[in-house]
Amino acid sequence: MPELPEVETLRQDLCYLYVGRKLEQVQVMGRRTVRRHSPVLLASLEGDVLGNVGRHGKYLLFEWESGRVLAAHMRMSGQLLAQGLGAPLQPHTHAVLAFEAAGELRFVDPRTFGELFLSSGVAGAPARSVPELDHLGPDALQVGPGYLERVLAGRKAPLKSLLMDQRLLAGIGNIYADEICFGARLRPDEPAGALVRTEVRRLARAVRNVLRSATEKRGSTLADRQYVDLRGEAGSYQAEHRVYGRAGQPCAVCGQEIVLVRFGARHAYACLRCQR
DNA sequence: CGCATATCCTGACTGC
DNA sequence: TGCAGTCAGGATATGC
Numbered sequence: 275m276p277e278l279p280e281v282e283t284l285r286q287d288l289c290y291l292y293v294g295r296k297l298e299q300v301q302v303m304g305r306r307t308v309r310r311h312s313p314v315l316l317a318s319l320e321g322d323v324l325g326n327v328g329r330h331g332k333y334l335l336f337e338w339e340s341g342r343v344l345a346a347h348m349r350m351s352g353q354l355l356a357q358g359l360g361a362p363l364q365p366h367t368h369a370v371l372a373f374e375a376a377g378e379l380r381f382v383d384p385r386t387f388g389e390l391f392l393s394s395g396v397a398g399a400p401a402r403s404v405p406e407l408d409h410l411g412p413d414a415l416q417v418g419p420g421y422l423e424r425v426l427a428g429r430k431a432p433l434k435s436l437l438m439d440q441r442l443l444a445g446i447g448n449i450y451a452d453e454i455c456f457g458a459r460l461r462p463d464e465p466a467g468a469l470v471r472t473e474v475r476r477l478a479r480a481v482r483n484v485l486r487s488a489t490e491k492r493g494s495t496l497a498d499r500q501y502v503d504l505r506g507e508a509g510s511y512q513a514e515h516r517v518y519g520r521a522g523q524p525c526a527v528c529g530q531e532i533v534l535v536r537f538g539a540r541h542a543y544a545c546l547r548c549q550r
Numbered sequence: 551c552g553c554a555t556a557t558c559c560t561g562a563c564t565g566c
Numbered sequence: 567t568g569c570a571g572t573c574a575g576g577a578t579a580t581g582c
Contacts, residue, residue: 348576351561385559385574554582564573
């Protein structure tokens with residue numbers, strides 16, 4: 275389930291493989307994948323040249339030379355895969371973009387939560403020019419301590435819930451929320467508004483450090499291999515996870531057992547000795 | 551408004 | 567071995 279580091283890895287590879295290439299043919303098989311508008315609208319991109327691939331939070335933004343923007347979100351099980359022209363279609367392939375002399379880009383998604391849509395906005399301008407994404411907060415790599423202090427003040431919801439709230443900051447999901455809380459030495463189930471200034475500063479540093487390091491390692495690929503890169507290869511940040519999925523294992527810092535903390539219907543992995 | 555909960559969906563896993 | 571039940575959790579809708 276791609277979060278910011280995985281989506282950023284996809285973005286970089288997409289730029290390398292497809293920017294400057296002409297889109298030859300679009301096929302949409304999954305009605306649910308293209309659900310915001312008629313699937314045939316995507317075919318109007320045929321003949322367009324890819325100018326850039328941007329990202330805001332977990333959204334990929336394909337910016338075409340015509341000025342149009344194709345947005346993609348993988349949600350839980352979506353994958354973007356680069357394949358040779360006409361290679362056998364794997365199950366749950368919902369869309370295929372065939373590029374001139376660059377093979378096919380395929381959207382594969384068993385659970386069909388992911389989506390593709392052509393934005394009513396225009397490329398070239400900042401991400402704000404995609405009106406469908408207006409509700410998102412700033413990209414998580416762009417936020418600093420001042421912003422976090424402002425949006426967390428007075429909030430009673432658990433810190434982890436707010437870190438994952440895309441309206442506050444965009445790009446953090448389940449795995450990195452846990453790793454960020456550990457990096458900041460803060461309890462994920464603590465009311466977010468209870469943080470004092472030095473703690474918010476630690477949080478801002480952890481957001482940046484964890485997301486940066488994870489992107490350098492090309493993201494996290496778990497045993498279910500729900501996230502793999504364009505070539506189907508795994509990331510390697512899972513080896514650096516300090517708490518996520520490590521219940522029962524000793525904390526790398528203090529040796530105390532990592533536990534699964536439950537709060538409401540949610541849960542988080544944490545070291546309760548290191549984290550407040 | 552803020553916060554919690556149900557929903558979408560398939561595949562992997564658990565327990566009988 | 568098979569099969570029902572549970573869980574995974576990103577975004578959105580709705581309920582309080």
